[in-house]
Amino acid sequence: MNIEIIKCHGSGNDFILIDEMDTLLPLTEDERASLAVAICSRGSEIGGDGILFVQGSAHADAKMRIFNSDGSEASMCGNGLRCVARYACEKLGSDKLVIETMKADLEVERTEDIFDGIPTFRVEISPVSFQLKDLPLHLEQDVLLNEKIPQLSNDLYFTAVAVPNPHLIAIVDQGILASDVQETLSIGVNKPNTLFPDGVNVSFVRLLEKNHIFVRTFERGVGYTNACGTAMSASSLVTCLHAGNEPEKEISVYNNGGKVKCVVHHMDGETKIDLIGNGTYEYKAALQFDSMDFTSVAVLNKEEFNTEKELYAKLQDEVAAYLTSFN
Numbered sequence: 001m002n003i004e005i006i007k008c009h010g011s012g013n014d015f016i017l018i019d020e021m022d023t024l025l026p027l028t029e030d031e032r033a034s035l036a037v038a039i040c041s042r043g044s045e046i047g048g049d050g051i052l053f054v055q056g057s058a059h060a061d062a063k064m065r066i067f068n069s070d071g072s073e074a075s076m077c078g079n080g081l082r083c084v085a086r087y088a089c090e091k092l093g094s095d096k097l098v099i100e101t102m103k104a105d106l107e108v109e110r111t112e113d114i115f116d117g118i119p120t121f122r123v124e125i126s127p128v129s130f131q132l133k134d135l136p137l138h139l140e141q142d143v144l145l146n147e148k149i150p151q152l153s154n155d156l157y158f159t160a161v162a163v164p165n166p167h168l169i170a171i172v173d174q175g176i177l178a179s180d181v182q183e184t185l186s187i188g189v190n191k192p193n194t195l196f197p198d199g200v201n202v203s204f205v206r207l208l209e210k211n212h213i214f215v216r217t218f219e220r221g222v223g224y225t226n227a228c229g230t231a232m233s234a235s236s237l238v239t240c241l242h243a244g245n246e247p248e249k250e251i252s253v254y255n256n257g258g259k260v261k262c263v264v265h266h267m268d269g270e271t272k273i274d275l276i277g278n279g280t281y282e283y284k285a286a287l288q289f290d291s292m293d294f295t296s297v298a299v300l301n302k303e304e305f306n307t308e309k310e311l312y313a314k315l316q317d318e319v320a321a322y323l324t325s326f327n
């Protein structure tokens with residue numbers, strides 16, 4: 001079987017994008033999961049945090065399905081949606097589309113470059129829910145807003161939010177960020193456990209200056225990634241609620257792969273977040289598989305997007321220089 005791919009990333013959160021808009025690949029659900037595990041493995045020639053399947057939609061312009069590198073399917077992926085937005089906008093010749101995702105149809109649009117020459121997309125992150133049943137998080141209460149979870153830590157204050165994939169967020173200082181607290185805690189809530197039966201994305205947020213934050217996420221189904229778009233959106237919201245950042249204003253969100261901007265909107269009792277950032281292509285190629293366990297792959301006709309990679313490296317240099325002043 002041959003599969004055409006585009007290797008792409010949003011803030012260094014990297015994906016293998018597969019176009020099924022015209023014809024679905026003849027893959028069972030189990031085979032989609034096996035494909036994700038095989039080609040996302042960092043030991044494989046490709047490697048990635050997940051697969052983005054871009055499909056046709058009965059009612060929207062296109063549909064995104066996201067599989068994590070462990071083969072689990074997630075309801076949403078913010079960085080991935082920007083890559084899908086770019087792909088679908090270019091394919092359909094439009095600057096603004098609606099993309100169907102597992103739980104919502106989301107608006108996406110091409111917007112002003114976040115850095116000279118870098119294709120940039122604004123994607124809608126919604127629906128937002130603080131109801132613990134929507135993560136799920138099993139506690140004897142309905143919501144968790146800047147509160148302790150004694151089973152996890154005696155010191156940290158957590159907020160739980162679904163956007164709609166599940167996030168657990170703590171605002172921390174540099175000492176905690178530099179420690180192994182996040183990794184230990186994240187591994188605990190992503191193995192069989194009674195608090196989070198479906199696992200959870202865990203983010204530690206450092207406040208830099210007003211409307212500027214740093215976010216690191218241990219992703220469910222993956223582990224540490226350079227960045228997680230839904231987590232950066234949810235973290236921006238949490239800092240508006242608990243740390244003096246402002247809704248309706250751009251919040252610059254720095255991460256280990258670059259930076260994005262988020263804008264938190266509260267309208268008519270509903271919360272939505274704009275996630276704005278790059279959709280960068282690394283290369284395109286055809287993958288040739290001998291068998292449906294996808295363990296052996298030949299990468300054919302590889303074409304690199306070198307200019308895009310060079311421009312993105314400049315954004316990363318600028319981010320590194322900014323972050324140095326907080327060390």
Ligand SMILES: N[C@@H](CCC[C@H](N)C(=O)O)C(=O)O
Binds near residue numbers: 013066165222
């Ligand atoms: N990296 C993504 C989120 C991918 C899904 C996540 N690991 C989950 O299981 O919920 C993003 O950019 O939002």
